[in-house]
Amino acid sequence: MNYELIRCDMEHPGDVSALQTLLKEEKIKAESIKAIIAQTEGDGYSRGYATLAFQGLLSSFLSMSHEAVFEQIPMMMIGKTGGLMTPHYTLFIQEEGDKVHQFNEKRFAFGVASTPVLDENEIGTLKQVDYVTEAVKQAMEQADIKSIDDVKCVEVKCPWGVGGSLSKAASALGSAVALEEVERESISQESLNRDHSLYSVKTSVSAGQEQVSARVIVMGNSTASSSDLYIGSGVMEDALDVVGLRKSFENAGIKAGSTLSNDEMENIVQVFVNAGADALSTVRGRRHTMHTDALAMHSGILAKAVANAVVGSYVGETRILCSAGSEHQGPQGSNLIAPVVRVTGGAL
Known part of the structure; x- marks a missing residue:
């Protein structure tokens, strides 16, 4: 498989014109877009507006409903851009490759996965830890990343629930367990956002009211990639x-x-x-x-x-x-x- 990242500017939270141009000019196919991460300005309303703009555009190219687009393509909207931060988004592209690297080289690959929909009483709990652990493992397998040493970055977008910090904590520790950075037995409910000796050095987590499950993107290097x-x-x-x-x-x-x-x-x-x-x-x-x-x-x-x-x-x-x-x-x-x-x- 070939993997590519494409970075596009945003003139406002709902600006998906760069993606529209890429699709209309057939430089990429909508079916090849497996995930989107955006650095958007503003609060939850702006994140929701950006998500809706992507849903609306892609639904027309994929001939599916807005809801189906959201379920199929993880959209991680990271809000609030301070200082010199430029609003933009990154497209995660996966398609059949037409080349094979020599010498069994490892190259960039990614996989995406989602947990089941989290009940309100599961958010920020050990149940969420276990769900995210499984999702990270699934995304690794999808990317054909054989070794945890080859995982370099895990991005998670999870539900906010009644306490976004606990939800983020559960997601980060779930990823840490999957990457064997933390033993599952060492995590208790009281550990979440309290025991800071437990952590992942490869996982970044954001929470949002627009999410009902934890969406996961695992990035690393694989010999199966022709990128x-x-x-x-x-x-x-x-x-x-x-x-x-x-x-x-x-x-x-x-x-x-x-x-x-x-x-x-x-x-x-x-x-x-x-x-x-x-x-x-x-x-x-x-x-x-x-x-x-x-x-x-x-x-x-x-x-x-x-x-x-x-x-x-x-x-x-x-x-x-x-x-x-x-x-x-x-x-x-x-x-x-x-x-x-x-x-x-x-x-x-």
């Missing part, structure tokens, strides 16, 4: 950890120094970031005011804006997929980084 993309991963220990940032790109095959060349920047297809600066009240022993200043209610947006600026200054791009979450998504205060790069000139 010319490759994905790496890494951890920034804090928002200023440029050494950790560079190591994540080295894991993706870019052996760059303190800066990237123009050619290297052009070959970066997307960077998936989970920002955690708002999980702590300090950075390197110095107090910050994300929790105490006038914008304290928007601390997650501030954390995303900082991560976008730091990572963006390295890759020369503001269209980075940034979410924020401290609920078992990396060590407290860290950033999780997963760069997707285009491989040129053969092997890595």
